[in-house]
Amino acid sequence: MTSEFEQTLEQFGWLIGEVAVLRSAAFELRHRDDQSRGGEELERFTADAADQIARFDDARNYRPLKTAPNLRHGWRIVCTSAADAEAAVEQLYPGRLAALRAWQRDELSTTALRQTLNRQTGMYRIASRVTDAALNELVGRFCRSDGGCLRTILWKRDGSGAAPSTLLPEAKFNPAYDQTNHGERAVPLLCQEACNLLVAAARAVAKGE
Amino acid sequence: MENAGLLIVGHGSTVNADSSAPTWAHMRQIRRSGAFAEVQCAFWKEEPSLRDALLFFRGGTVRDVYVVPNFISEGYFTQTVIPREIELTGAVTERPGGQIWKYCEPVGSNERVTDLLLKRAREVAPGINPAETTLVIVAHGTELNDNSAVAAKREVQKIRERGLFAAVLNAYMEEPPLIADWAQLTSTPHVVVVPFFISDGLHSYEDIPVLLGMSQHVADGVFRQNPHQLHGRSLYYARAIGTEPEFANLIVEQALAFDAAHKLQSVA
Numbered sequence A: 001m002t003s004e005f006e007q008t009l010e011q012f013g014w015l016i017g018e019v020a021v022l023r024s025a026a027f028e029l030r031h032r033d034d035q036s037r038g039g040e041e042l043e044r045f046t047a048d049a050a051d052q053i054a055r056f057d058d059a060r061n062y063r064p065l066k067t068a069p070n071l072r073h074g075w076r077i078v079c080t081s082a083a084d085a086e087a088a089v090e091q092l093y094p095g096r097l098a099a100l101r102a103w104q105r106d107e108l109s110t111t112a113l114r115q116t117l118n119r120q121t122g123m124y125r126i127a128s129r130v131t132d133a134a135l136n137e138l139v140g141r142f143c144r145s146d147g148g149c150l151r152t153i154l155w156k157r158d159g160s161g162a163a164p165s166t167l168l169p170e171a172k173f174n175p176a177y178d179q180t181n182h183g184e185r186a187v188p189l190l191c192q193e194a195c196n197l198l199v200a201a202a203r204a205v206a207k208g209e
Numbered sequence B: 001m002e003n004a005g006l007l008i009v010g011h012g013s014t015v016n017a018d019s020s021a022p023t024w025a026h027m028r029q030i031r032r033s034g035a036f037a038e039v040q041c042a043f044w045k046e047e048p049s050l051r052d053a054l055l056f057f058r059g060g061t062v063r064d065v066y067v068v069p070n071f072i073s074e075g076y077f078t079q080t081v082i083p084r085e086i087e088l089t090g091a092v093t094e095r096p097g098g099q100i101w102k103y104c105e106p107v108g109s110n111e112r113v114t115d116l117l118l119k120r121a122r123e124v125a126p127g128i129n130p131a132e133t134t135l136v137i138v139a140h141g142t143e144l145n146d147n148s149a150v151a152a153k154r155e156v157q158k159i160r161e162r163g164l165f166a167a168v169l170n171a172y173m174e175e176p177p178l179i180a181d182w183a184q185l186t187s188t189p190h191v192v193v194v195p196f197f198i199s200d201g202l203h204s205y206e207d208i209p210v211l212l213g214m215s216q217h218v219a220d221g222v223f224r225q226n227p228h229q230l231h232g233r234s235l236y237y238a239r240a241i242g243t244e245p246e247f248a249n250l251i252v253e254q255a256l257a258f259d260a261a262h263k264l265q266s267v268a
């Protein structure tokens, strides 16, 4: 019986974000760019250690956003089973498989950016004061797939249904589009609600930083 | 617990790579134990986010979800941020499908934390005579809406009552008694310092070592060079208490304690 994880890959493609899932005897995960490299050139990890890969980029800088397009190279995760591979993907792209499954079942509720900002308390409360124009610019810069984040945005700017940013291409909101811009079939990384990093960036804008 | 899910909630960080590592490690350990049908973690400042946690435990088999904050104490995060983000209405929240989410006490409230602090102290300074040793529990202090200083005081009081060490003291980074004054605060030849934090990070790698007067304060070298000879004393410096693997068991106990406490209440 094929697992739900394998079914997902069959349906969307054996790529997720910057990760390729290779199918030989078992499963192996690598950076998409490293698919044709010899296994012996790559540092070998177990699925349990996948969070160590996710934590730093190639320059050993901390990656606060796991869906940022700066996943490090030079590793392979050799998995013992589909469940093992799924656990590794969950550490590389935390929460994304759960979001995809909810979306497939038509149960993924999205939250408009204004709603997220207005809900904040404490030091983040001020973030709600950002103007629409400033939000348009911020989201266009912060969430862009090229250098920002590889997720597909499903939320709106506010209750009016306005797009999150006019600076982002249509493809940024299309789950069928490969956000790495390689034009391949890939599992989408869905964004159902603005992340804390974007909220923090909105706070900085509101404070004039 | 075969129909139960466990959600471990951590703070996480946008700058500190070590902040969420213990929470992930505890999660993997509890998963391996098989005690729960599903074990997940979520963070305020990292992924999976607290909002993502609303998407977990949908497999169909999970009836009850235990939410355990991996925090040292109650405070702004446990009382305001976590309930707001994961839409908890109280100790018990019923979701539309009938699933019950149970909001447990933070792991730092577990009474065995005291034993873990003592275990840490023994491990970092093996074979030294406790009668010639001062144990210093260091916390941040002055954190807004945070009771971690209160929790640290409680732990010091409990350890003191056991009468093992010559002295047991609280110290803080930003309020008196200051950890920077450790040499004046203590008079024994041995001093053991245990940070009362959930994870290692800048505080335990750099800030506290500098305040203690160590010169080689880089990365985890500080933990490998015990004892440090400073002010004519032997100073032993431990990792943050929350990095202790036993913390995983404390997290599970917090979930079990929830049912025990709430059963008692319904009988009363």
Ligand code: SF4
Binding pocket: A067, A142, A143, A148, A149, A150, A151, A152, A153, A191, A193, A194, A195, A196, A197, A198
């Ligand atoms: S809000 Fe969503 S798309 Fe934008 S950076 Fe955060 S996770 Fe990525």
